[in-house]
Amino acid sequence: MKIHIIDKRRQLPRHHNKKYRRRSREDITQIVIHHSGTKEGSPESFARYHVNHHGWPGIGYHYVIDKKGRVFHCQSQEEITYHTANHNQQSIGVCLIGDFTKESLTDFQKKAALAFIRFLAKEREIPIANVRGHNEYKGHGSSLCPGISMEGFRGQLREKHLLPLLKRGASGxxxxxxxxxxxxxxxxxxxxxxxxxxxxxxxxxxxxxxxxxxxxxxxxxxxxxxxxx
Incomplete structure (x- = not known):
């Protein structure tokens, strides 16, 4: 399954002299799901906050999925970004825009998130059991993030999507x-x-x-x- 995403890696604010450490892709064994905790937002606004407020080298999320279902690639997978303290070495951080303690994912956002996470897990050979919410990690149990039922989300990730690939020449x-x-x-x-x-x-x-x-x-x-x- 091929998912096309919007590449923002060269467009987002970065710290003038700090850089994230790097790793090999073989080190990646986890996908961490976050929510932004805000009603609105964008890769640009998150990057500015992470750089200017936290002093981080750049945005902490590798991917951001907005309410329209758009997937933004914000950091290379090889970068060890800051999104889940003590668990960044082996994980990719994916942020869903919204505060899901107060609202639900839009249909576009939910379907895009499921499709993209399935693709990412397959690409990196990560078992669905290793797709976890921020608050499922040791030291983060008190966090409300990502505000969704991860058991339910993982169950949906395991479901096979049946809509076909269609292109010119198809019929029926x-x-x-x-x-x-x-x-x-x-x-x-x-x-x-x-x-x-x-x-x-x-x-x-x-x-x-x-x-x-x-x-x-x-x-x-x-x-x-x-x-x-």
């Missing part, structure tokens, strides 16, 4: 389902005929462009999730 009921979803989002493929032709491809490309997705005209997991499915 699944393409009709796609065409209906595109129309609901305001991207009309000029009919619901079950044929993935040039007009459906154009509607997909236009939708991907409008939603800051990787533009390839192919409907994979991230495009499905951005469609709210």
């Amino acid at each position: 009921e699944e393409v009709k389902f796609l065409q209906q979803a595109l129309i609901k989002k305001g991207f009309d493929p000029k009919g619901i005929d079950g044929m993935f032709g040039p007009l459906t491809e154009k509607a997909v490309v236009d939708f991907q462009r409008a939603n800051n997705l990787f533009i390839d005209g192919i409907v994979g997991p991230y495009t499905w999730f951005s469609l709210g499915l």
Whole structure:
């Protein structure tokens, strides 16, 4: 499963002389889920706070997922960032924007998070049992972060996602389902005929462009999730 993300690594504020230590990717055995604890936010605002307030070398999260379901790559996986004290050496930090003690993940955010964490766990050969919330780590039990049920989240990570990969030349009921979803989002493929032709491809490309997705005209997991499915 391939997930396309927005690379912010060269764009975020960094400390003028501090740098994070580095590691090999083979050292990574854990994924830590955080929430921002704020109603709104962005990779830029988190980076400014971490650098200017904490004096850190840069943003503490490797990835940030916003309420629109956009995944931002903020630090290289080889960087040992500060996100879960005493557990940073072996972990990747993923932050979901929101305060989930007071609100719920949006549908886009939840589906994007599940798809991306599945992909990341597979890429790094990390078992789902090693996808843990911030407050599941020793020394962090009093934290409210990430504010969601990690048992439930891990259960959903183990579920197989059944929506197919669709591209030009495909046909059938699944393409009709796609065409209906595109129309609901305001991207009309000029009919619901079950044929993935040039007009459906154009509607997909236009939708991907409008939603800051990787533009390839192919409907994979991230495009499905951005469609709210």
